Amino acid sequence: MAEKGSSIPGPRPSRIIGNLKQICPKAHITWTEWCQRYGPVCRVNLGPMGDSILLGNIDVLRRAFEESPEIFSGRFVLPIVKKDGAVGTMTWENDAVYDQRRQLLSTVMKQVDLDKLAQNEAIAVCDVLSEKGDTSSDLVYRLIEEANLSMISTFCFRREQRCPYDDPKFKELKNRVTKMNHKLKNLMGEKANLFPVLWAPFYKDFRKKRKNLRCLVSKELDAHKENLDSSNIRDLIDGYLGKADGIEFPENDCPWHIMNLMGSTITLKNAIQWIILLITKHPEIQTKVQEEVSSVFVDRAPTTDDVDKLPYTNATIYETLRIACPAAQVVPHMTQKDVNFDGFDVKSGTVVFGNIWGLHHDKNHWEEPEKFNPDRFLDSNGQLDIDKESFVPFGLGKRRCPGETYAKKAMFMFVTNIYQRYGFEAVDGETLPDVDEGVINVGLHNPPPYKLKIVPRN
Known part of the structure; x- marks a missing residue:
């Protein structure tokens, strides 16, 4: 390891x-190994x-994201994002524009009944499970x-009216989102980041899928203009057009912001x-989990008012966020000033990554971190305890989710509603995947597709 004040240690890079190449496809594992080898501040070329x-x-x-936000809360905009034209969204903005976009989103979230939105969707899922039964293992x-797509589309442009999964408009939206996501999987390692000139010849199909989705969202924007009530x-479209909280953005930004949110909510899925x-x-x-849910909800459906009554169920959710770490890597930050950090000189404009996976599997903070154990989030009285030093599933600081x-x-809502009515088993002859079989896609840790047998409860 290099001495303090010298160059930041890290793996040897190739010339071009x-x-x-070394950090793909499972960057979270590679990054954790590098931090163990080179130190908690590691250089990656x-x-x-x-x-x-x-x-x-x-x-x-x-120390970086919470104590020095004025330095470390900048956003590095990938070349492919610039080429795509999606800079005008909250994920890729900086400074006052970012603050305003976040405030607009927060204002809309306060005015929309998010509890009801989540409850309606959880019930809809259970209804489909009841209707179709065990006819399809996937x-x-x-x-x-x-x-997940239904919830985000309801929040963005359906004015609190969810759309059934078999509705033609919803099927069209799902088709366009799916096709677009399949065209761009490894955001950091895309060829256009290395050689931007490849954007025009090699990303024609992606640009076409992106344009198709934008057209669909733009139609929703036009429909909202016809009967807008700013009060x-x-x-979210109402929020943009109605200038919620007095915040005004160019109308052209709205479709990009919605498309960006559709991508970011994949973490919840x-x-x-x-x-x-x-x-x-x-x-x-x-x-x-089933016994706790049944003990609280004897003859009624779950609501978010009951969160504190189910410590074990919540502990199971948080333990999943720890061990599976859906957001294994933070979207790249960028330094906005020169700084001496941890004894190393870091220039303004340097890309900064946080290895969330490494934090959630740090043996210095977690006993047997590879073991799925919800009890670690319960105190001695069996009550929920999520105040863990190395647990940051939603990030830190100004860029926190x-x-x-x-x-x-x-x-x-999903866990309580589903497990009130159902349980699941592995399909005969099928082996369920482990956490280490997860796949990184655009910085998110995805479970590989799996099959389950649905077991209704009496």
Whole structure:
């Protein structure tokens, strides 16, 4: 390891592509190994995009993102994002524009009944499970994907009126989103980041799919203009057009912002898919969750008012966020000033990554971190305890996930509603995947597709 004040230590890069080839496809595992080998502040070369630094433990992550936001809360905009034209969205903005976009989103979230939105979707999922029964072993995995898209589209442009999964308009939206996502999987390692000139000849199909989705969202924008009531904000498009909280953005930004949100909420979908998978792999945990849910909801449906009454169920959710770590890597930050950090000189404009996976599997903070154990989130009295030093599933500091509150409610509603009525088992002859079989896609840790047998409860 290099001495303090010298160059930041890290793996040896190749001449053209740096360390990019070494960190794909499971960057979270590679990054954790590098931080263990080179130290908690590690240099990673991104080829033509230059050097970046990787923050590998909770101490350096807090000092950077929480204690020095004026330096470390910038956003590095990938070349492919610039080419795509999606800079005008909250994910890729900086400074005052970012603050205003986040405030607009927060204002709309306060005016929309998010509790009801999550409850309606959870009930809809259970109704589909009841209707179709055990006719398809991959039904649960696919259904969670549809439910997630339904929730975000309802919030963005359906004015609190959810759309059935078999509705033609919803099917069209799902088709366009799916096709677009399949065209761009490894955001950091895309060829256009290394050689931007490849954008025009090699990304024609992606640009076409992106344009098709934007056209669909733009139609919703036009429809909202016809009967807008700025005093009654019911979704995100209403918020844009009605200038919620006095915040005004160019109308052209709205479709980009919505498309960006559709991508960012994939984390919630991944989390729910991981929760169901891991509970199914541990029948004794499934039994405990079902018994707790049944003890609280004897003859009524769950609501978010009951969160504090189910400590074990919540502990199971949080343990899933820890071990599976759906957001295994933070979207790249960027330094906005020169700084001496942890004894190393870091220039302004340096890309900064936080290795969330490494934090959630740090043996210095977690006993047997590879073991799925919800009890670690319960105190001696059996009450929920999530105040863990190395647990940051929603990030840290200024760039902390703005949808954290809603995501927690949605996960709770899905788990309680589903396990009140159902349980799951592995399909005969099929082996359920483990956490280490997860796949990184655009910085998110996705569970591989799995099959389940649906077991209705009496």
